[in-house]
Amino acid sequence: MASVAAPSRFAAWWNSDLAYSFRHAPVAVVSAVVLAICLGGALFAPWVAPHNPFDLATLNLLDALTPPHGFAGAKPEYLLGTDDQGRDLLSAIMFGTRISLLIGVAAVALAVALGVSLGLVAGYAGGRLDAFIMRAADVQLSFPAILIALLIDGIARAVLPRSAHGDVALVVLILAIGVSNWPQYARTVRGSTLVEKNKEYVQAARVIGISPSAIVFRHLLPNVLGPVLVIATINVATAILIEATLSFLGVGVPPTRPSLGTLIRVGQDFLFSGEWWITIFPGAALVIMVLAINLLGDWLRDALNPKLR
């Protein structure tokens, strides 16, 4: 049946199987909405947050340890209460999420870049290079990610002068988490590469005379990225958790620009003296965000799996 006008690209995408599946999976829709709120709050924090928790001039020590809204002693301008320094908890959470997300996404981007490249090279080259890369991945996988991150962080602290710590802490964290996560991408991509490289379109490219690097990056790369997307989505959540753990342990971001993990750690000291909100609210924010990412990632994996379609 001929249609009068070809559907617009948006309409075509809206009607695609993926978008249809999304619209009909309530879990995915809710997770996406929650995630959008977290992302929006984090991205636009400087403009949307009711206070700036890092501007020392605006902090009022008298407002410290205010309970959240609905409890005795609450002040209306501090919706979720304040911490021991008078910082509004809601704003601190928004800025903290910002840092957590930045580290999480950047670390995953690094891990993907590293892992996918190494996986492609290992799969296509084969032989000794393949064996070497895979053994390196095996060795790395036998160390827990936290341990590797601690190691890299420790080396950085030992090597760099004290004053530089604060500035490079972010970069070191991203590096540490990213480097500890590349093996899973490398393995997946290597497996897909081994399958794809024997397919006839790759042989056709070789017959035409295309160089190996062009074959790897123009032909193979688009075809092996599928599972990577799913792994990366869930990996963002794990990266955020690792960063939170590291910050909790005291080797992550410095306390002057706290991430969610730092907030949780700082709040822990006050948990048993009655000011529970300082640790509970950042903790809840972390859990909600990670849960939303995980659920979305689960839906994506099922939606993209050709066998389940």
Added chain:
Amino acid sequence: MSPADAPPPLVELVNVAKTFDVSPPWLNRLLEHKRRALLRAVNGVDLAIVRGETFGLVGESGCGKSTVARLIVGLYRPTRGEIRYEGKRIDRAGAAPALRRNMQMIFQDPYASLNPRWRVSDIIAEPLRAHPDQVSAGRHALEARVGALLEQVGLAAADGAKYPHQFSGGQRQRISIARALAGKPAFLVCDEPTSALDVSVQAQVLNLMRSLQRELGLTFLFISHNLAVVHHIADRVAVMYLGRIVERAPTKPLFARPRHPYTRMLLDAVPDLELSGKSRTAVAGEVPNPLAPPPGCAFHPRCPHANERCRREVPRLKPVTGAVADVACHAVEEGRIANRL
């Protein structure tokens, strides 16, 4: 036609062999006392393909015909022997890539031979972008050429914007043909190009290939296990068994008077519409394991005419007296087989 009058071959294979080392890893060999395993996929093949002809290569699985195809286009390098194009060697590493551009390949699987993430126009334009010549430099000239190629293979120029999964198997093979023709090759290696297609689609593609050959003066090496297709399209045929050529002749004489016992058995085995009902002898046995081929003539365990010499000595491909066929068979050479009437 005596050898002196024959036109010089376009593509020549001289005593070409390809051996694959499929041994288990060294540690396994040590611990499990396994031996090295060598797969002689191609074991001394001589071919001469003349410009403008369609040369058919037939055989069953494991005979080495696909390996021969890949040796010619350079996907493998031969372990032994020479491959020549227009008289010049092309089998050495880095030898004349410009010469290699005169040959292209069409593959069997229409679903795996096109990159599923690329648009059809990019797929066809790839050889042009890799080796631009005066005609196809510049975006508009490139687009025009891709459109012309699509129309030449029976599709529409607008199909270039689509992705491979939007086409049927036969249409994808046409796209493969268009890609192969983009660089204006003189020689096409076709590895079972219609084996994965339905019969009516196969007819379309074979007719297309025939007309393109006439139009563009192409030379084909047509590899197939389907004897009827080869009979229809090839001018000369070579039959392979376990890495060697057992018989080589022009098409009509080969099918009318097959001489080698394997060729006879193969032709007997093909169920044919015209011949249904005639009594046929079923073929005995199966193709032996290529890792452990029988000594002497590889066909002797299944051959009703095998004698002691067949079990010891590998027969060489020799011309049959009084005919244009070459056969590698002791029984034929010794006159032990009565010619089929």
Added chain:
Amino acid sequence: MSAAGTPLLAVEGLRVEFPTRHGTLVAVDGVSLEIAPGEVLGVVGESGAGKSLTGAAIIGLIDPPGRIGAGEVKLDGRRIDNLPPEAMRRVRGREIGAVFQDPLTSLNPLYTIGRQLVETITTHLELSPREAKRRALQLLTEVGIPAPERRFHHYPHQFSGGMRQRVVIALALAAKPKLIIADEPTTALDVSIQAQIIALLKGLCREHGAAVMLITHDMGVIAETADRVCVMYAGRVVEVGPVTDVIHHPQHPYTKGLMGSIPSIVAEREQLAQIDGVMPRLNAIPAGCAFHPRCPHAFDRCRRERPELLRLGPTRAACWLLLR
């Protein structure tokens, strides 16, 4: 063809459909066929014609969301398409055996073939394990497996492709079924092995008195093996009749085109007959006769009305041209 007595298998108006979010796709549309006891019926068609689905529907192996939307399948006069799964399982194997295309996936790689044979035999026949083993060895000999006592304990991967297919045939015949459905049994095999397997299938089924529904796209195999042939196109039967008549005197334009496009090792043809276009996709089946867009003789009625099977001599074809 009028059967003397009840046909062994009678399929009437079978319809197999797949509900999707774009609407229901009909893959088999009103197919009717009959197989007499001991007869070999070939079902031939190109990919997408619905022949494999017809076989799967008869044996009750349509995977959801696919389903039988309409029609009846009767074995020996009893309906089997509406049986509960447990009853269908008993029919499968005992009364209907199956041989599929890929012998590698038809056999369980983790069990010896002897065990799989004995399991099938004891499931459907009342035999002691020793008698079952004896019968299994007998079957292996019948299908031409050399040294059956030794091979009894071998795993599928220790057999070559042709040998595996013989084992699959043995499995299909194990419980003495009356009907064997063979779906492309020789397509994955070499030419010389194909000939052996076809001869084996034909001979054994004749010996055991089993009817065969041979589904394939290879007309040559049909010519060798079948008594009658049924040509399918776009989920419908377009021609049915005795094999020699359909092959040498096809009535339907599609069958004519199909016969003309098959290359031969004997006949000389300059150009193979070509049917322009492709088989329609399931979501774009034309109204009226499904073949009319590709038919050189289509006229007005073909575009409006779907033809039924009309008789002309020994064959029947679904084509309005027969009335002219």
